[in-house]
Amino acid sequence: MGVLLKQSFWSSLIIYLGVFIGFVNSLILFPKYLKTEEIGLLRQIISAATLLLPIAAFGISGTSIKFYPEFSNDVKSKNEFFSLQFFLSLLGFSFVLLLIFIFNQQIINFFSKKSELIINYFHIIVSILLLLTISTIFESYLKSRMHIILPNFTNGVLNRIFTGFSVLLLSTSIINFHEMIILQIPIYSVGVIILIVYSYNKEKFLFDFSFKKIKTKINNILNFNIYSLISGFGNIIILNIDILMISALLGLSDTGVYTTAFYIAIIIEMPRRAISQISTPILSKLFKEKNLNMVENYYKIVSINQLIIGSLLFLLLISNLENIFNIIPNKNNFIDGISIVPIICIAKLITMSSSFGSELILMSKHYKFSVTSIIILAIITIFSNYILIPKYGIDGAAYAALLSSVIFNLTKIIFIYSKYYFLPFSIKSFYVIFTTIFIYLITNYFPSYENFIIDIIFKSFIIIILFVPIIYFLKISIDLNKLIDKFLNNNNLKS
Numbered sequence: 001m002g003v004l005l006k007q008s009f010w011s012s013l014i015i016y017l018g019v020f021i022g023f024v025n026s027l028i029l030f031p032k033y034l035k036t037e038e039i040g041l042l043r044q045i046i047s048a049a050t051l052l053l054p055i056a057a058f059g060i061s062g063t064s065i066k067f068y069p070e071f072s073n074d075v076k077s078k079n080e081f082f083s084l085q086f087f088l089s090l091l092g093f094s095f096v097l098l099l100i101f102i103f104n105q106q107i108i109n110f111f112s113k114k115s116e117l118i119i120n121y122f123h124i125i126v127s128i129l130l131l132l133t134i135s136t137i138f139e140s141y142l143k144s145r146m147h148i149i150l151p152n153f154t155n156g157v158l159n160r161i162f163t164g165f166s167v168l169l170l171s172t173s174i175i176n177f178h179e180m181i182i183l184q185i186p187i188y189s190v191g192v193i194i195l196i197v198y199s200y201n202k203e204k205f206l207f208d209f210s211f212k213k214i215k216t217k218i219n220n221i222l223n224f225n226i227y228s229l230i231s232g233f234g235n236i237i238i239l240n241i242d243i244l245m246i247s248a249l250l251g252l253s254d255t256g257v258y259t260t261a262f263y264i265a266i267i268i269e270m271p272r273r274a275i276s277q278i279s280t281p282i283l284s285k286l287f288k289e290k291n292l293n294m295v296e297n298y299y300k301i302v303s304i305n306q307l308i309i310g311s312l313l314f315l316l317l318i319s320n321l322e323n324i325f326n327i328i329p330n331k332n333n334f335i336d337g338i339s340i341v342p343i344i345c346i347a348k349l350i351t352m353s354s355s356f357g358s359e360l361i362l363m364s365k366h367y368k369f370s371v372t373s374i375i376i377l378a379i380i381t382i383f384s385n386y387i388l389i390p391k392y393g394i395d396g397a398a399y400a401a402l403l404s405s406v407i408f409n410l411t412k413i414i415f416i417y418s419k420y421y422f423l424p425f426s427i428k429s430f431y432v433i434f435t436t437i438f439i440y441l442i443t444n445y446f447p448s449y450e451n452f453i454i455d456i457i458f459k460s461f462i463i464i465i466l467f468v469p470i471i472y473f474l475k476i477s478i479d480l481n482k483l484i485d486k487f488l489n490n491n492n493l494k495s
Contacts, residue, residue, distance in 0.1 A: 018156030040255030152304030234374025261337025
């Protein structure tokens with residue numbers, strides 16, 4: 001667990017720094033200086049580019065991580081493999097451009113009724129997509145070598161700092177909203193340049209399209225690329241289709257409200273992102289070594305630790321939900337989103353508790369199943385959004401997300417158990433759930449203070465001093481208990 005914990009720890013710090021900056025952007029700067037329609041448009045542009053990214057990147061992220069251990073000991077093989085992935089991603093991007101050209105009118109018709117503004121920014125979407133594609137090439141290059149910290153910094157921190165700065169420029173009338181949108185291109189370009197330079201300095205790469213040393217593996221690589229592409233595209237559909245469909249069915253204003261509330265809820269899932277990124281190359285190596293005992297061990301440890309962290313964050317968010325919305329400038333424009341936060345929180349908590357099921361399947365010999373499950377889930381997600389959004393508005397999108405989360409994670413758990421007899425849960429998982437429910441019920445009796453900052457501090461303090469000792473004394477997580485024991489011992493030595 002050493003590499004996993006070290007990389008996850010630093011990545012988690014960076015991710016939460018990004019969360020804090022994103023919090024300032026999404027809940028303070030955006031609501032104060034942007035209209036809900038403008039927030040919706042900005043989110044829509046990024047979501048549209050993100051939705052197309054798996055096709056443009058041609059599934060190289062998963063493939064780089066899975067096959068890198070086979071080429072890691074030979075420089076020429078590594079360069080050929082990198083060159084193949086680079087070529088495939090450019091091919092994928094060209095294919096996306098062709099699709100946009102062919103279906104241009106249908107895309108325009110889809111958004112023209114409720115979100116006509118998005119049509120004027122297709123060139124921005126394509127430009128950001130190109131930058132995201134190049135970024136993915138070098139992110140996967142670094143992640144396959146277990147270097148996940150810098151990609152998290154460029155994507156999660158640097159881009160958000162520059163975006164926040166662009167809002168401040170808008171607030172002082174130095175730029176207008178149209179120019180702020182255009183600024184997204186140089187904002188994303190900076191991160192890409194940093195990743196390229198860092199990747200080259202970390203391990204110098206050369207383009208080698210001879211493919212002499214990897215030619216016997218090319219069919220297997222291409223086969224996995226296709227499955228990884230479909231799986232990645234399905235995942236992105238599941239994560240972003242709600243934003244696109246809200247824009248098309250309700251309008252950009254509702255998109256702005258939904259994405260602002262959604263950002264509050266996804267804070268729960270942030271620790272999983274760091275663990276997922278570093279666990280994927282480790283899983284690839286373990287499967288190559290056929291070390292299934294260690295895979296099962298990681299599977300269970302990650303599940304219980306993520307459930308503990310997610311449950312604590314759930315309690316902190318839900319108990320302070322009204323206070324958080326009080327922080328938002330012009331909160332009356334966004335208050336309709338308060339009802340979706342608990343729904344999305346539960347969906348994310350389910351995902352947290354299921355460990356790294358998607359990554360486990362993708363790195364195993366049963367990776368083809370991920371495609372089947374993703375396609376089925378993507379269909380369910382699109383259909384449920386199409387039915388629920390017109391009926392329940394943005395709440396309908398949240399319910400669709402919860403339904404998708406339950407089905408998807410349950411399917412993965414059942415499949416992994418059927419193949420390996422691994423389960424992420426134990427009796428300790430139920431202890432965490434019961435503890436969370438117990439403390440949640442107690443929070444209803446907490447006194448409230450008129451000053452919402454004091455109220456947040458008071459409620460958060462009580463929740464932490466209730467939750468952490470219970471988890472500690474029940475000995476639910478060995479890792480957590482070690483950290484607390486180390487902290488207590490250090491304090492005792494100092495005293």
